Amino acid sequence: MNIFTEILNTMTPDVLMGGLVIFFLRLIDQTLDTLRVLFVVRGKRVIVWILGVITNIIYIVAISSVLTGNKSPFTILCYAVGYATGNILGMRLEERLAIGFREVQVISKSRGHQIAAALRELGYGVTEMVGQGMDGTVDMLRTNIKRKQTKEVRHIIEKIDRTAFITEDDF
Secondary structure (H helix, E strand, C coil), rough: CCCHHHHHHCCCCHHHHHHHHHHHHHHHHHHHHHHHHHHCCCCCCHHHHHHHHHHHHHHHHHHHHHHHCCCCCCHHHHHHHHHHHHHHHHHHHHHHHHCCEEEEEEEEECCCHHHHHHHCCCCCCCCEEEEEECCCCEEEEEEEEHHHHHHHHHHHHHHCCCCCEEEEECC
């Protein structure tokens, strides 16, 4: 008897509803916990504390439901799938929130000054340096931006110099 047959044999409306509740509890819990971990890295203490309290309350309710319920393979599967899906959803949500800052570094063989001028015109601070690359002199640029501005800054750079080497670091 395989696991899918066992799940189907134990499926009742109560098991289905219980499994869905557990799935959504874990989805919410793990989404918030993933955000909490990302906020830990950014030093957001108050948000981390609040999310820690909320996620633990939800976790206790979810795990209690699994352990005191009918222990159907379906509810256990819902628990695991909710956990895994919550991780992905938390990561996607954090990408959309784009909280924090990013340092963008650019190396351009010939258009660094034009890139810097275009970024400054839009209000971005840019530090320009001259460096020696493998094939000669290069322009090196650095700017610190809000993470939400990354797409716009990349677009400006690539519009001026499609061959520019761009690196980004969060901080």
